[in-house]
Amino acid sequence: MQIRARRNLVGASRAELAELLAELDPHPFRAEQVYQWLSRRMAGDVDEMTNLPKALRQALAERAVVQDPEVIEVRRGNDGTAKFALSLADRVVIEAVAMPMEGHTTICLSSQTGCAVGCIFCVTGVLGAGRNLTGGEIFGQYRAILRREGLVGAPVNVVFMGMGEPLLNLPNVARAVELIAETVSPRRVTVSTSGIVPGIRKLAALERRPKLAVSLNATTQEQRERLMPIAAHWPLAELLDTLRSFPLERGRRITFEYVMLAGINDSDEDARRLPRLLRGIPAKVNLIPLNPDQRYLGELEAPDEQRISEFAGILAAAHVNVTVRWSKGREVAAACGQLRGQLTIRPPA
Numbered sequence: 335m336q337i338r339a340r341r342n343l344v345g346a347s348r349a350e351l352a353e354l355l356a357e358l359d360p361h362p363f364r365a366e367q368v369y370q371w372l373s374r375r376m377a378g379d380v381d382e383m384t385n386l387p388k389a390l391r392q393a394l395a396e397r398a399v400v401q402d403p404e405v406i407e408v409r410r411g412n413d414g415t416a417k418f419a420l421s422l423a424d425r426v427v428i429e430a431v432a433m434p435m436e437g438h439t440t441i442c443l444s445s446q447t448g449c450a451v452g453c454i455f456c457v458t459g460v461l462g463a464g465r466n467l468t469g470g471e472i473f474g475q476y477r478a479i480l481r482r483e484g485l486v487g488a489p490v491n492v493v494f495m496g497m498g499e500p501l502l503n504l505p506n507v508a509r510a511v512e513l514i515a516e517t518v519s520p521r522r523v524t525v526s527t528s529g530i531v532p533g534i535r536k537l538a539a540l541e542r543r544p545k546l547a548v549s550l551n552a553t554t555q556e557q558r559e560r561l562m563p564i565a566a567h568w569p570l571a572e573l574l575d576t577l578r579s580f581p582l583e584r585g586r587r588i589t590f591e592y593v594m595l596a597g598i599n600d601s602d603e604d605a606r607r608l609p610r611l612l613r614g615i616p617a618k619v620n621l622i623p624l625n626p627d628q629r630y631l632g633e634l635e636a637p638d639e640q641r642i643s644e645f646a647g648i649l650a651a652a653h654v655n656v657t658v659r660w661s662k663g664r665e666v667a668a669a670c671g672q673l674r675g676q677l678t679i680r681p682p683a
């Protein structure tokens with residue numbers, strides 16, 4: 335007898351569910367019911383889908399499973415930040431983070447199992463490339479965290495700032511964004527990129543566009559190439575031109591992240607160049623003091639607080655909307671640039 339592998343329903347689109355359900359039930363609305371259970375109510379099992387007839391649930395369970403990445407470790411910081419290690423079906427381990435904020439929780443998701451972009455200030459980048467996550471794996475991280483933390487139905491923001499470059503995996507990120515949009519407005523979802531110009535153009539064409547953040551970190555092409563080797567492929571001038579034509583709804587801005595590195599990109603000249611670069615782009619700048627990590631990031635360190643405030647002061651005086659983001663979750667290595675998928679491969683059980 336041939337045994338058919340059961341497909342994972344997490345990440346399935348409406349059309350894919352319609353095709354599957356059409357084989358099992360004559361009513362077209364069943365697919366929408368299943369879609370709602372998976373994407374809104376975050377059902378963890380076919381059996382939880384109680385408005386489906388029992389016979390249909392049985393038939394569906396014979397063909398399909400509901401399987402999120404498995405949470406294998408949670409580390410909690412004093413500020414409430416939780417870092418999750420999640421094991422995928424091929425036993426690769428990725429990380430995601432939940433940060434309690436005022437009035438909501440921000441969930442930071444990974445889009446790849448490593449990162450080929452190679453930013454020198456980022457642990458994921460130093461550890462190197464990985465594979466793309468599927469749309470189901472990305473959305474499954476989100477579901478797993480909501481379920482585990484009791485956040486189903488609670489206000490959340492979602493940021494793609496975990497492991498990987500989301501715009502090098504745009505089809506799967508777009509699928510996950512579409513599923514997340516069932517519970518979170520795209521206004522509360524942010525995709526952060528190192529500046530992949532073709533990906534930004536594709537993102538601009540999406541009907542339900544998330545917000546865009548760009549990891550800038552430099553004010554000259556030379557400096558940017560030193561910090562982010564990918565800048566050699568998509569030069570600063572081309573990146574900024576592309577951003578000038580990125581469609582923004584009224585009141586929206588592009589966020590520019592600027593990881594501050596002592597003695598490298600924190601001079602007064604940098605602070606004076608930055609507003610000139612951003613001219614013509616509705617922008618806000620997040621200054622992020624580096625989260626040092628001697629093991630992976632060597633001698634790189636953050637400027638002291640006075641230098642950071644002076645830098646921010648120059649930007650503010652030039653009418654740049656600027657905030658300093660003191661990262662949450664430092665003590666559990668959940669802060670920006672600290673995610674690394676720890677074991678990478680989990681030994682067989």
Ligand code: SF4
Pocket residue numbers: 449450451452453456457458459460496497498499527528549671
């Ligand atoms: S900062 Fe982002 S794009 Fe750069 S190496 Fe790290 S994960 Fe990749």
